[in-house]
Amino acid sequence: MRKKFCFLVSGAGLFFLFSFIGASAQSDSDMIHRDPRVDLLIKKQIQINEVTTRDSRRSAPGFRIQVISSNDRTKVFNAKAKIYQEYPELKPYIIYLSPNYKLKVGNFRTQEEAQPYFDRLSRFYPTGVYIVHDVIEVKPEPPQHP
Numbered sequence: 001m002r003k004k005f006c007f008l009v010s011g012a013g014l015f016f017l018f019s020f021i022g023a024s025a026q027s028d029s030d031m032i033h034r035d036p037r038v039d040l041l042i043k044k045q046i047q048i049n050e051v052t053t054r055d056s057r058r059s060a061p062g063f064r065i066q067v068i069s070s071n072d073r074t075k076v077f078n079a080k081a082k083i084y085q086e087y088p089e090l091k092p093y094i095i096y097l098s099p100n101y102k103l104k105v106g107n108f109r110t111q112e113e114a115q116p117y118f119d120r121l122s123r124f125y126p127t128g129v130y131i132v133h134d135v136i137e138v139k140p141e142p143p144q145h146p
Helices: 011-025 036-058 073-086 111-124
Strands: 059-070 092-097 100-108 130-137
Touching: 059 073, 059 111, 073 092, 073 100, 073 111, 100 111, 100 130, 111 130
Parallel strands: none
Antiparallel strands: 059 100, 059 130, 092 100
16 A cells, blocks of 8 residues: 655745755856846836836826806807817817716816916806816826936
8 A cells, every 4th residue: 555645835835945955056156147138128128118108197186177067068069169269278178977068178287277277267157167176188208218
């Protein structure tokens, strides 16, 4: 009759066992040579990561100015055209949440940045203008070269 033995070794124990065996097999004269192409691959991967994550940095929490909220589509689109003519630097966003259309403008990082436009837009639209929290579009910073 044959006896079978089974040893249960955890990942850390297995690592320790191989580290111990590897350490006893090395001598002071062993050297590790790294292929210079590894450094090139690392630099290339850094560039790839920079490009692929740039899109995720194009939006951030911030503020917009909600100019109008109405179920009259024509009224909202007319307001968009008027604001675009008066303030071309403010990008307009129309959101449809049934049954209402909402017109929001601008991409502001702070409420203080939005306040001057809020004051001017309140003159054209005395009711219904608010500074609201939103996810805004931000311009990504250009890549930094050392």
